[in-house]
Amino acid sequence: MRFMAGESKQGIRAGAVVMASAAAVAATVWGVATLVEPGKAATQQNVSRSTDPAGGAGSQPQGIPEGIAHGSEAGENAVNITIDDGPDPRWTPKVLEVLQRHDVKATFCMVGPQAKAHPGLVKKVVAAGHRLCDHTMDHDTAMDKKSVAYQERQILDAKELIEEAAGSGAKVEYYRAPGGAFTPDSRRIAAAHGMRPLGWNVDTKDFGKPGTAAVVDAVKREIGNGPTVLFHDGGGNRAQTVDALDQVLDWLKEQGRPTGFPVRTTP
Numbered sequence: 001m002r003f004m005a006g007e008s009k010q011g012i013r014a015g016a017v018v019m020a021s022a023a024a025v026a027a028t029v030w031g032v033a034t035l036v037e038p039g040k041a042a043t044q045q046n047v048s049r050s051t052d053p054a055g056g057a058g059s060q061p062q063g064i065p066e067g068i069a070h071g072s073e074a075g076e077n078a079v080n081i082t083i084d085d086g087p088d089p090r091w092t093p094k095v096l097e098v099l100q101r102h103d104v105k106a107t108f109c110m111v112g113p114q115a116k117a118h119p120g121l122v123k124k125v126v127a128a129g130h131r132l133c134d135h136t137m138d139h140d141t142a143m144d145k146k147s148v149a150y151q152e153r154q155i156l157d158a159k160e161l162i163e164e165a166a167g168s169g170a171k172v173e174y175y176r177a178p179g180g181a182f183t184p185d186s187r188r189i190a191a192a193h194g195m196r197p198l199g200w201n202v203d204t205k206d207f208g209k210p211g212t213a214a215v216v217d218a219v220k221r222e223i224g225n226g227p228t229v230l231f232h233d234g235g236g237n238r239a240q241t242v243d244a245l246d247q248v249l250d251w252l253k254e255q256g257r258p259t260g261f262p263v264r265t266t267p
């Protein structure tokens with residue numbers, strides 16, 4: 001989950017694996033908790049400054065619910081493939097190639113400055129029929145502890161950069177908080193700007209490079225948690241991710257599981 005931005009890239013490399021592991025554990029807990037009780041954790045953390053006392057039961061005028069999406073538009077049996085922390089000039093093209101080979105559409109959760117730095121990749125993602133998701137400006141996994149104004153800038157500045165990079169009027173359709181650090185406010189801001197808050201149910205833990213087999217096994221073991229699977233195309237060497245994604249897509253086909261996009265307008 002840890003996104004290493006520009007100037008700090010070298011200084012924190014040694015600690016990145018440990019931090020990524022901790023984030024992955026937290027993320028899994030978060031995903032399962034959310035599956036059982038949607039929105040509860042975020043409501044407890046942020047109730048004092050929430051402007052939405054219903055804790056996400058609301059829906060914005062354009063019909064985008066504030067609640068975190070876990071379902072698939074492609075039906076109950078479908079799986080949503082989501083790809084985080086890119087785009088990355090080395091690994092995003094490899095991920096795109098695997099998806100194309102399997103004729104699978106995925107949702108790419110991009111970090112604003114990465115999109116700005118690699119607009120050609122954003123355009124490729126859109127041209128291949130995938131969907132865009134806002135993964136903030138700085139991938140601050142503690143943003144849920146910060147001001148609403150800060151959260152708003154993290155979300156809306158990234159949306160602007162991603163859409164500028166995409167061009168052709170392409171829209172960012174989802175918002176995923178880094179490390180699952182959603183708040184009622186951030187969900188409201190996202191929904192008000194046409195972006196459905198998007199969670200995950202299966203963390204493949206690919207970020208920590210546990211080996212291709214471990215990444216594949218995580219999907220097989222945890223797909224019963226829910227339909228949305230988390231992979232990464234950013235944050236370092238993603239060779240295991242590319243291989244594991246290829247195997248997972250073979251396995252899903254064998255299992256008769258279609259793939260699709262996360263729900264946007266249904267609760």
Ligand SMILES: [Zn+2]
Nearest residue numbers: 001084085178
């Ligand atoms: Zn991330």
